[in-house]
Amino acid sequence: MLNLPIYLDNNATTPMDPRVLETMIPYFTQHFGNAASRNHPFGWEAEEAVDYAREQVAKLVGADPKEIIFTSGATEGDNLGIKGVYEMYASKGNHIITATTEHKAVLDTCKHIEKTGGEVTYLEVKENGLIDLKELEAAIKPTTILIAIMYANNEIGVIQPIREISAIAKKHGVLFFTDATQAVGKVPVDVQKDGIDLMTFTGHKMYGPKGIGALYVRRKNPRVKVTAQMDGGGHERGMRSGTLNVPGIVGFGKACELCRLEMDEDAKRIMVLRDKLETELMKLEEAYINGTTEHRLPHVTNISFKHVEGEGLLMGFNKNIALSSGSACTSASLEPSYVLKALGLGDDLAHSSLRFGLSRFTTEEEIDYTIKAISETVLKLREMSPLWEMYKEGIDLSTIEWAHH
Amino acid sequence: MAYSEKVIDHYSNPKNVGTLDKASKNVGTGLVGAPECGDVMRLQIEVDDATGVIKDAKFKTFGCGSAIASSSLATEWLKGKTVDQAIAIDNMDIVEELNLPPVKIHCSVLAEDAIKAAINDYRVKNGLEQLVFEEKGVH
Numbered sequence: 161m162l163n164l165p166i167y168l169d170n171n172a173t174t175p176m177d178p179r180v181l182e183t184m185i186p187y188f189t190q191h192f193g194n195a196a197s198r199n200h201p202f203g204w205e206a207e208e209a210v211d212y213a214r215e216q217v218a219k220l221v222g223a224d225p226k227e228i229i230f231t232s233g234a235t236e237g238d239n240l241g242i243k244g245v246y247e248m249y250a251s252k253g254n255h256i257i258t259a260t261t262e263h264k265a266v267l268d269t270c271k272h273i274e275k276t277g278g279e280v281t282y283l284e285v286k287e288n289g290l291i292d293l294k295e296l297e298a299a300i301k302p303t304t305i306l307i308a309i310m311y312a313n314n315e316i317g318v319i320q321p322i323r324e325i326s327a328i329a330k331k332h333g334v335l336f337f338t339d340a341t342q343a344v345g346k347v348p349v350d351v352q353k354d355g356i357d358l359m360t361f362t363g364h365k366m367y368g369p370k371g372i373g374a375l376y377v378r379r380k381n382p383r384v385k386v387t388a389q390m391d392g393g394g395h396e397r398g399m400r401s402g403t404l405n406v407p408g409i410v411g412f413g414k415a416c417e418l419c420r421l422e423m424d425e426d427a428k429r430i431m432v433l434r435d436k437l438e439t440e441l442m443k444l445e446e447a448y449i450n451g452t453t454e455h456r457l458p459h460v461t462n463i464s465f466k467h468v469e470g471e472g473l474l475m476g477f478n479k480n481i482a483l484s485s486g487s488a489c490t491s492a493s494l495e496p497s498y499v500l501k502a503l504g505l506g507d508d509l510a511h512s513s514l515r516f517g518l519s520r521f522t523t524e525e526e527i528d529y530t531i532k533a534i535s536e537t538v539l540k541l542r543e544m545s546p547l548w549e550m551y552k553e554g555i556d557l558s559t560i561e562w563a564h565h
Numbered sequence: 566m567a568y569s570e571k572v573i574d575h576y577s578n579p580k581n582v583g584t585l586d587k588a589s590k591n592v593g594t595g596l597v598g599a600p601e602c603g604d605v606m607r608l609q610i611e612v613d614d615a616t617g618v619i620k621d622a623k624f625k626t627f628g629c630g631s632a633i634a635s636s637s638l639a640t641e642w643l644k645g646k647t648v649d650q651a652i653a654i655d656n657m658d659i660v661e662e663l664n665l666p667p668v669k670i671h672c673s674v675l676a677e678d679a680i681k682a683a684i685n686d687y688r689v690k691n692g693l694e695q696l697v698f699e700e701k702g703v704h
Contacts, residue, residue, distance in 0.1 A: 468627070469632075472630055475629070487629075507600070507602070507603070545626070546627060547600060
């Protein structure tokens, strides 16, 4: 049975796995203790649950449990990781290297640092969405303290060459931070093998609850420290104060465990569906996949349908299919996706893009329905598009003088 | 953001999608907006020489649902009006009819611009001078 609406916006957030919810429930009403209460069973129980979850989380990414700092989510982890290093290592330097396609939580954190006297280099990405390793290495200076490059991109799903980046960082004695929000739980991430010093990720992108995430902070080779960004009771080894969100942590731990056990199977199945979706939609004329298809998350694709505007396209089926578009009209800002623009896409193609994020719960029926609905809407809107008509008449649209507003 | 019923109706069943012969002396064509801005509207009118009445109007639009609805509505309103009456169509009439939210007002402005551009194209073809319109400047 096909249940509508279909959810294909899993890069924004995933549904929570019912098995995760089940583990959380007792920690709201029954085992409600404060994990910092050291003197009674309620506290002990909570602490034990947190310890167990910390192990589950650590195990998924190849870390030691002591290296996991619980946060409220990836945005906090980005802030704590980057600002925390910037402040802690101020005596070493003030230069940070990042990329233009990072999430706003990284970019805006870097902008904030610039305002306080830091220096930030924003690397451009290549057409395929990946950074140029030579450019990265060339950008390193004696004052460089941190490289902050995301693991996988939230809009196009491309996976950066993490091991090469960490090797360059290590060679120059620079710390490497990665926002792995979209990658953890979807593809194997191992902080040891990948050479990561700091890493942020979050529960709600991997079938866990919202409002809970983690910052991995390396303890050995080298021992990394971050300056706390909130003052308080000194929780989480002094790096993140605030009473621990025990039910959230328990759920996050369970979500990590399920991902560790089921990721390979899930990825295989989801990739077949993603590839089917992509192959069928690419049969439409003038459809383009954004970003490399070689180094990419198994559940993501981003496709531009030329001469059709993204929001107009979404409107054709958004009662029944939840998706997002790189078009300006769908977001609060009036600019189309800065990630797509960074790939060198013209605004017209950026306006014409749809982002698909599949999940553990996506079915083939849903994909079949989606292929049909989108194909029909693209064809219908192209019949209505003056740009499509001109394109079909062989008019080069770039030669037209448009009245820019 | 939810769309108004009227926007959804025009989007689902757009009126007067199509193309008129732009080489014809009786046809005025207005092409406004830009692909980079995510909105391009082409609106065409066919005018009866003798009466000055708009016999037919067609549009094609690249844009969001509100842009499609604005142009669809504009063609409905244009048919049967004289060119002089058509000049008086104001974007705020479109906003009101379609219940456009503030972020979509530019769609109605674009439709008004398209009407005026089509009228001017028709005027120039028929040896009349272009009318100068006040800039709305809400884009």
